[in-house]
Structure formats: C-alpha cells, structure tokens
Amino acid sequence: MADKMLLNVSPHLHKKNETISRAMRDVLIALTPAAIWAMVVFGFNVVLIIAVSCATAALTEFVMRKILRRKVTLGDYSAMVTGVLFAFLLPPTTPLWVVAIGAFIAIAVFKELFGGLGKNIFNPAITARLLLWITPLAIYTTKFVRPFYWRDSGFFTPIATSISNGVTTFKTLAGNVSADVVVHATPLSLLKSGRWGVSAVTGPTPVGATWTTSSGRPSLGSLFLGLKSGSIGEISVLLLLLGGLYLIWRGTIDWRIPTAIIGSFLVLNLIAWNQPFYNLFSGGLFLGAFFMATDWVTSPVTRRGKWIYGIGIGVTIFLIRFVYIWPEGVAVSIFIWNILTLAIDRYIAVPKFGEVGTTVFNKLPVLPGPAPQPAKKEA
Amino acid sequence: MSGKTAYKTFKGGIHPPYNKELARESAITPCPVPAEVLIPLTQHIGAPNEPLVAAGDRVEVGQKIGGSEAFVSAPVHSSVAGTVKGIKEITGFTGAKVKVVAITPDAEQPDFAKQPGKDVDSYSDEEVRAIAREAGLVGMGGAAFPTHVKLAPPKDKPVDMVIINACECEPFLTCDHRLMLERPTDLVHGLKLLLKAVGARKGIIGVEANKMDAVEAVRAAAQGETDITVEILDVKYPEGAEKMLIFALTRRKVPPGKLPSEVGCVVQNVGTAVALYEAASWGKPLYERVITVSGPGIKEPGNLLVRIGTPMSALIDACGGLQGEPGKVIMGGPMTGWAQPDTATPVVKGTSGVLAFTADLIDVADEHECVRCGKCIDACPMFLQPNFIVQAVKKELWDKAEMWGAMDCFECGCCSFTCPAYIPHVTYVREAKADIAALKKR
Numbered sequence: 001m002a003d004k005m006l007l008n009v010s011p012h013l014h015k016k017n018e019t020i021s022r023a024m025r026d027v028l029i030a031l032t033p034a035a036i037w038a039m040v041v042f043g044f045n046v047v048l049i050i051a052v053s054c055a056t057a058a059l060t061e062f063v064m065r066k067i068l069r070r071k072v073t074l075g076d077y078s079a080m081v082t083g084v085l086f087a088f089l090l091p092p093t094t095p096l097w098v099v100a101i102g103a104f105i106a107i108a109v110f111k112e113l114f115g116g117l118g119k120n121i122f123n124p125a126i127t128a129r130l131l132l133w134i135t136p137l138a139i140y141t142t143k144f145v146r147p148f149y150w151r152d153s154g155f156f157t158p159i160a161t162s163i164s165n166g167v168t169t170f171k172t173l174a175g176n177v178s179a180d181v182v183v184h185a186t187p188l189s190l191l192k193s194g195r196w197g198v199s200a201v202t203g204p205t206p207v208g209a210t211w212t213t214s215s216g217r218p219s220l221g222s223l224f225l226g227l228k229s230g231s232i233g234e235i236s237v238l239l240l241l242l243g244g245l246y247l248i249w250r251g252t253i254d255w256r257i258p259t260a261i262i263g264s265f266l267v268l269n270l271i272a273w274n275q276p277f278y279n280l281f282s283g284g285l286f287l288g289a290f291f292m293a294t295d296w297v298t299s300p301v302t303r304r305g306k307w308i309y310g311i312g313i314g315v316t317i318f319l320i321r322f323v324y325i326w327p328e329g330v331a332v333s334i335f336i337w338n339i340l341t342l343a344i345d346r347y348i349a350v351p352k353f354g355e356v357g358t359t360v361f362n363k364l365p366v367l368p369g370p371a372p373q374p375a376k377k378e379a
Numbered sequence: 380m381s382g383k384t385a386y387k388t389f390k391g392g393i394h395p396p397y398n399k400e401l402a403r404e405s406a407i408t409p410c411p412v413p414a415e416v417l418i419p420l421t422q423h424i425g426a427p428n429e430p431l432v433a434a435g436d437r438v439e440v441g442q443k444i445g446g447s448e449a450f451v452s453a454p455v456h457s458s459v460a461g462t463v464k465g466i467k468e469i470t471g472f473t474g475a476k477v478k479v480v481a482i483t484p485d486a487e488q489p490d491f492a493k494q495p496g497k498d499v500d501s502y503s504d505e506e507v508r509a510i511a512r513e514a515g516l517v518g519m520g521g522a523a524f525p526t527h528v529k530l531a532p533p534k535d536k537p538v539d540m541v542i543i544n545a546c547e548c549e550p551f552l553t554c555d556h557r558l559m560l561e562r563p564t565d566l567v568h569g570l571k572l573l574l575k576a577v578g579a580r581k582g583i584i585g586v587e588a589n590k591m592d593a594v595e596a597v598r599a600a601a602q603g604e605t606d607i608t609v610e611i612l613d614v615k616y617p618e619g620a621e622k623m624l625i626f627a628l629t630r631r632k633v634p635p636g637k638l639p640s641e642v643g644c645v646v647q648n649v650g651t652a653v654a655l656y657e658a659a660s661w662g663k664p665l666y667e668r669v670i671t672v673s674g675p676g677i678k679e680p681g682n683l684l685v686r687i688g689t690p691m692s693a694l695i696d697a698c699g700g701l702q703g704e705p706g707k708v709i710m711g712g713p714m715t716g717w718a719q720p721d722t723a724t725p726v727v728k729g730t731s732g733v734l735a736f737t738a739d740l741i742d743v744a745d746e747h748e749c750v751r752c753g754k755c756i757d758a759c760p761m762f763l764q765p766n767f768i769v770q771a772v773k774k775e776l777w778d779k780a781e782m783w784g785a786m787d788c789f790e791c792g793c794c795s796f797t798c799p800a801y802i803p804h805v806t807y808v809r810e811a812k813a814d815i816a817a818l819k820k821r
Contacts, residue, residue, distance in 0.1 A: 009806045011714040011792030012707060012734075013395050013550065014742040020750055020799045073747075118748035118800070254753065301753035301766060345767075352787055353622065353761045354632035362782065 020117070023296075024077035026252045030243030031084050031291065037239050038232045042092035043150030045158035046232050050087040052096045056103035057083030064112035078117045082106055085125035085291060088233020089284070089331070091144045093170070095160050098140045102128045122338045123298045126288075126331045133328055144186050144229040147210050186230045187218045187282035188321075223281035234284040244290030253294040256303060260310025261289040261317070268318040279321060288313075288330035298338045305344040313337050386588050387627040388613035391760040393793045395550050395616055395714065399589065402553045402673040405681035407561055410670075410697045412488050416459055416688035417479040417725040418444065419471060423517040423525050425451035430480060432457075434465040440491050441664045443515075444480050453525040454515045458666040458686035459484035472710045472717050472724050479725065482688070494662035499568050502659060507576035514658035515665045515728070519650035520544060520619065521711055523729035526651055530576040532640035538577040539643045542628060543570055543584040543652055545593070546612055546619035549712025552732045554669040555649040557682045559586070559593035562653055563600035569652030570607060572659055577645050582607040585628050589614045616714060617791040621646045623760050635761075635787045650731075665728055672698040676705060676735030685726055692722035694733050706738035714792045747800035755794035755804060761787055765794035765804040772807040777815050785811035 039046045061079040065072045086106050090099060106128035114120040132141050145159075153159065157172040187209060209218030210227035222228055226236025234240070247253040265285065269276035279285075284292075293299060293313055300309045313333045320329035349362040421427040426449030432438060438457040445455035461484040471477035502510070508527045516526035532538050543566070547555040559566060570582045584601070586594050588611050601607045612618050612627055622633045624646060631642040639646055647655075650668055657663040666687055673680035678699030685694060691708065695701060709716040710724060712732055726733065755765040763784030771779035785808050794804040 007718045007720055008743070009718075009803060009809070010711075010716055010790070011796050011805065012709055012716065012718065012736065012741075013713045013796055014801070015393070015797050016396070016742075018754075018797060018799050019744070019801075020747060023752070023799055076747075116748065118750045296750045296752040299751075301751050301756055302764065303753075303757070306753070350756075350762055350764065352635045352763060352784055353626075354634040354637075356634060 019076075020078070021076045023252045024081050026247055026250050027081050027291065028077060028084060030246045030252075031088070031233070032243075033239040034088070034226075034233055034236055034243060034287075035084065037226055037236045038088075038092070041147045041226060041235060042145070042232065043153075043158065044156045045092055045150075046087075048096060048158055049090060049092070049094060049099050049232065050084060052099045053087035053090075053103045054080055054083035056100045057086070057107050060104050060107040061112065064108050065116070068112060068116075070112075070116060073117070076117065079107060079111075082111065082124045085233070086128055088287060088291075089125060089129040089231055091141055091230075092232050093143050093145055093159050094141050098132065098137050101137065102132050105131055118297055120297055121342065123292055123295045123334060126292055126334050126338075130328065130331050130335055133331075144189075144231075146229050147227050147235075187223055187228050187278065188230070190218075217278070218282075220277055220281065223278065228282070230282075231284060231287075234287045237281045237286050240286040240290055244286070247290065247294075253290070254299075254303075254306055256306040257294045257299060257310040257313075258289040260307050261285075261293055261314040264311040264314030265318050268315065268322075272318075272322060274318075274322050283321075284330045285317065288317075288334055292330070293334050293337070298341055300341050300344045300348075302345070302348065302350050304350060305341075305348050308344055308348060309337050309341060312340065386611050386613040387585075388615055388618065389623045389627045389760055391758055391762065391793070392615045392617060392623070393758050393796050394614070395796060397550045397589065397614070398673070399551065399553055399556070401551065401675075401677075402671050402680040402682055403556060405557075405679075407554075407557050407669050407682045407684050408697075410683040410685040410689060410694055412459055412484050412686065413689050413693040414483070415464070415690075416461075416482050416484060416686060417469060417690065418455060418458060418482065418688035419725065419727055420445040420455055420466075420478045420480060421452075422455060422687070422727040422729065423453045423523045425449065425453070425525055425528075427478075428452060428455055430466050430478070432463045432480060434463055436463045437461075438463060438482060440489065441666055443664070451525055451528050453512065453517050453527070454664075455480075455687075456515055456664040456666045457482060458688050460488055461485050470720075470724075472719060472727065472730070474717070479688070491661075491663055495660070497659075499572055499656065499659055502572065502575060504576050504578060507572050507655070507659065510658050511576070511655055513664070514654070516651060516654055516658065517665070517728050518648055519654065519668060519728060519731065520648035521715060521729050521731055523727070526647065526655070529645055529647070530573070532577060532638075532645065536640045537643060538579050538640055538645050540581045540583065540629065540645070541570060541573045541577060541579045542624060542644055542646045543573075543582070543649060544619050544621070544624055544646050545584050545586045545590075545597075545649045546624060547590070547649075548587060548614075548616045548619040549714055549716075549732070550616075551673045551734055552671045552712050553673070554671045554682050554731055556590050556593050557671075558649050558653055558669055559590070560596050563593075563596040565653045565656045566597060566649060567600045567604060567607060568660070569654070569656035571604070572655050573645070573647055573652060574606065579645070580606055583628055584609045585612050585618075585624055586610070587612050587614050587618055617760060617793065620760065620789060620791055622789075635784075668728060668730070670694060670726060670730055671732040672734075673732065674709075674734035674736055675740055676701050676703055676708075676737045678702045687728055688725045690723050690725050691719065691733050694726065695722060695735065701735055703737035704739070705735065706741045707736040709734040709736070714796070715790060744801040746802050749802060750800050752799060754797045754799065755802075758793040758797045760791065760793065761789065763788055765808070766802070768811060769802055769804055769807045772811045775814075777811065777818055780811040781815055786815060788812075 057079045106124040110124040110127045209222040211219040211222040248255045316333035349359040428445035428447045432444045442457045464481040512527040517523040670685045708719045767783040788808045
C-alpha cells in the first residue's frame, strides 16, 4: 500500500480547471467572434492569414523546443494564441509569406530564445508586428482595404499584394490582376492626417468605412460594429469588448489593465477634446487593451502594478496619437511598458498584511557579495 | 457563496470545493480502542517532553506519561488503561522521527472517572492557566501551540477579546461543526474560562456562514451571556487563519511577525475551548478528541471521538474502510494537512481530520515555468508575492526570499491551489524558511 500512496506537500487540492491550457483556450474562444467577423468583412484572405500564422507558430514552437531540448508543450495552446493574435495585427491584404516570416520571428525569437512561455519579456505577437513595421517588409503590411471589398472580386478569391515603384497591385490567387480593390485609409490614419472633412470621401485616400456621417466622417456606429478598414482583428470594437468581458468573467485576465488603459486614454482625450470617441473606437485600442496588454507573462503581477501599467499604456497611447504622428501607437505603448513591467514588479512594493506605514518602493537591493550558502540541511 | 453577502471577511483567499456534506450529518461516535496505541511524547510546538513511564508500567486513562519543566510545553497523558510496552521511535505525521510511548490497552476500558471540579465561574485566572497546562491543552486546530502560553500574554499587552475560531474553513472537516451542534453549552463555558484567564471582557465565536445550524445552537447556549457574541463570517479559505479571523471580526491587523496579543486578541479553537471546560469541571486531561474521517476514499464518512495515539487505520476501519483506488491519505485538512505514506501513523492532539482521496481525485501536474498570471498574489491573504519567493528560492537568494515575505507565510496554500502552472509554492517557502533560519543562527 505504501508504494501506491502519493506523498506531497500541502495543499492537496487544486482549483478545478485552473491550468495554462484552459486559460489559453479561453483566449482563443474570446477571439473567435472577432475572427469570424473579420472573415465576413475582409473575405477568405483572413482565413488563410490566420491559418498560416497559427501553423507557422505551432511548427516553429515545436522545432525550437526540439532544438533547445525543451519539453514540447504545444498542448498549452500558447503558440496558437500568439498565432491568432499576430494575424489579428496584420492588414487583410498581407501576403502569406510575410505572415509566415512574422509568426516565425514571434515564436522563435521573442518567445523561445527568451526562454519560452513565462520567460519572454515582450509580447511575441506585438514585437513581431513592430519588427515588420520597421523593416522593408512593412510595405506589404500597411495596405488597408475597405470593408466588403471582396464583393467585387469574390469571397474565395483572396488577394495578394505586390508593390513596385509605389504602385500597389492586387491580384487574386490565380494571378489575375484585380483592379477593383483600392487601398483605403483607416479611420485612425484619417484622424491622424486631419482629413475628417468631406474631401476625405472624394480625395485620393477614401474613407474605409461603410457608413459615414454627412460630413464625411466614418460614423461612430461604423467604428463600433467593425464596418471600417483596419487590421484584421481590430475592426469590431463590440466583439472585442464581448470577448474581453468573457475573459474577465472567466478570471483569465485581470479587469484592472483594460479598465486603466481605456479609462486613462478616454479621460486624457476628453480633457484635450481630441475626438475622444473616434479615437477610442478606431485603431487597435480595444484589441490591445483586452488581449495584448493583459498577457500574463508580460504584464505586472501585483494589483497596484497592473494599475500603473494600464494607466501608463493609456497615457503613452494618448501621447503617441496626440503629440506624435505615429501609427502603431497601441503596439508601441505596450512594447514600452513590457520593458517597464520588470521594474514595476521589482520596485513597486506591496505592503504585507498588517505592515505599518505605506511603502511605495521596495528597498533597493544590496549589491550582493558571493551568495551566502545555506547551512547544510538535516535530512 | 453566491452574490453579495454582508458577512465579515478579509481580502484575498480562495473558494475551494468544501465537500462538508460528506460528514456533516454524522454525529460524534466513539472510535473503538485499537490493539496498540502509540502516543507521541511531544505533540506541541515547544520544548520536548521527557517520558515519565517505562516499559512494563501500568497506566490508567488520563495518567501523565510525558512532561517537561519548560514553559512552552504541554504534558502528554495516556489515552487508555493498559501496559506500557516500551518507548520507541517512529516516523511521525510530519515525516520527522518522534519518540512514542507504545501502550497495549486492556480489553476492558473503564470510563474516565469524572472528578467534579469547582463551578466554572469560581476559578481564578491563575487556576485556569494551571488547569490548561496540567491537562496538556494545545491548540486543536492544527498548529498545536500550548494553550496556557497563549493565555499568558505579555503584561504590557492587555487582551480585551477572546475569539473562538469556529470557522473550520478547511474543506471536508466537520469536527468543530459537530462539537458546536452537540455541545454548545460546554463551548460557551469553555469560552467563559478563557475570558477569565486573560481578563478579557468580550468573547466572540466566529462561525462561517455554511454552518447556520451551529450558529443557532451556540446562540441559544449563549443566551443571557452579555459578554459573548456569535458572529457569522463569509465562507472563504483561510477564514480560520488567526490573523485573517481577527481582521474579519475586529478590523485589527496583526503586524507581520507579531502575535495576536499585539492587538489585544487571543484566538482559540472550538475543540480547545471544550477541552478546557472538560479539564476544569471534570478534571479530564486532553487524551481524546473529535476527528473527522472523510473524503471520497472513505466508505462511511463520519466524526469520531478518538483516543490520541490511535493509528489512522483504526479510524478508517471504524468508518467502513477505504473504497475505490487509494490515492492519498492525509492527516489534517486538505489545504494544510500532511500526506501519509501509510495508515499506521498515530493521530495526535492537533489532528482534526483523516482524509482519504481516491486516485482519480488527485490533481497533480508537472510544474511549469511561472507564467506570471499574478493569481497567487491575488489569493494570498497576507499580501505576499509567492511567485517571487519561488524565484528567489530557486536562485538561492535568501535575502530576496525574505524581502518578498517568505517568513510571513503561514502556508495556507492558497497560492498553490490557484496556480495554473502547478507550482508548489508552499514547498519552496518551507525551504526558504528553513534556510533563512539556519543562516540567521550562524
């Protein structure tokens, strides 16, 4: 009997279904409505991009873990989540080989070379996207199209782009040039260039939204429901919000981070009166707030750390969008605060229960000599 | 558990599956006397006892068989009438070697001869402490700290409140619940003795909201006692941890590394209070206690009145034996108890439960790298940062481990319970505690 009994230290209970794979599955479930909506809006190309991204991510993780002699943990779905999130950050006409390169970089470099799930200090999907943004590959990832453009070319005729001499060519997979598709500005880029006026509709860069107001702006409803141009995953604020609330309800993500990001961003925009609700609903703010910034591994672990991190991201997005004329504001902000996460965790103190006096900062570490050896333990 | 309850509680903590219904309805029944009892000589935190008997001696029920002159210690009494077989060393429930007195009980066990003591109201504080000490009382919630030491707080820290810990927040356990249902008057008398011993004016019995029948029973028993109140607490683990309980009831915070007397409180377990009453009014030392035998691996879960030193197997047999594929046998509650290699381990004064888990219930997985979800920090009732303690221990950075709070951890296990990466934080914290203490000694 003795050999059958399991001997381990308390506690002898574990929370049911509290596993990494359960959490990752939850994220995939939460992302599904937005993915389906993206397929409806942007056509079959979206299916291919997500599929290629996930397949590359999973394969890369498998190969990398084999090479690095780590246990293969595809079963925890974390590679899938990275794959889907990375696809969500791309414009719907991204060529598939660019998708594959990006997904490979995300997993191989920003996840596995840092030590795998739990050790990476950057969100792999975001970092890979930012890398694509600053490399020559960026020209293939910055072309946005208007919603339902596939009505002209057909749902199952996906579109690849190629660019030479500044002229974008859209082709179906069969190689036929599809002239009907035109590059469309996202609401955010319109906001950026100050082209809210009527000229936006008639000018060289048309508004990529289904509904516009009489003054030529994309209507708020268009932005909220996702009838606008933009990256695959960021279009429908409503579905992202529902997915995020599902994750909060399941206890997978912490409500503090999205609340802090959206709250601080909205407040600053209200103060500056910088098109507050257009700014809120355009771009990847909700995708970033609910699915990127809340990444367990790269966000602070303490409650007050999460507030600092969330407000920090909100303020940074505001600064980038309001002061600088930069796209990718959400991604850059999250990237910056990923770096600061380590400092927040290390230096922002949490008073223990009953500790007298409020400490804000942890004591600075005493630079150690050789680590003291513990006395030999008695068996 | 659902919705907003106005019951008192603390911040942090977890909601494990309680499974109290397994043994809640079963009344306390005496456990049969086994063929041999093994009574550990030291069953408390503090100085070890010396044996007072030798092989071949006759002992009576309640006879003192181990004692020490040290202040922080509690004597040990024989739980049976019989013959001492000898003093030997066995592996105790914590895995450490302990000295035990092996006694062969007589076939006929006489009832304990109740010596009518004084009326409980007429004892002085000094006398109550002496009784607690002589009866070998220790905290019966699990920590087994000698009761008379708790009842003698430092002179400069006046105690104004005695709290009876009736939360029983550990899943499966129901022994305190049954005691409150079956002997509420004794509990109230015990609390009055405790109040007297520390000179406090206010006694609170804190019960979790999942034992409303016990609340009613104790309230009825405390009718007319102006200085005793029964408070209902939220159902949450670890509501019964001393510091959490004090905070929930009084909003007083015991500082890290300090005792409850720092904020004028003394906390005692239900079983201890009842045992104090028994000792004061009948002269009965602590040689038996109520133990819950439960878990899915037990055929007929129940609550037994068990003589100290009875092997766990006798308790399990008294409850119909094991069923299903055996997976784990635990002494104590599932959150803080100790897994046992076999069922020969004798029960002690601090044992509140004997649990058997079937193999399919055991939820263990390989330890994954920490994914920094922060759930352990949210769950920690002491607001420590368990994930950083683990990291520090892995790197043997003991000063860091201390900074993140290793020494303030009371090993409730909330962090491990809620960890999606299945990191056994408590194991690491124990290692940190041992090594930090060893370093400080040098």
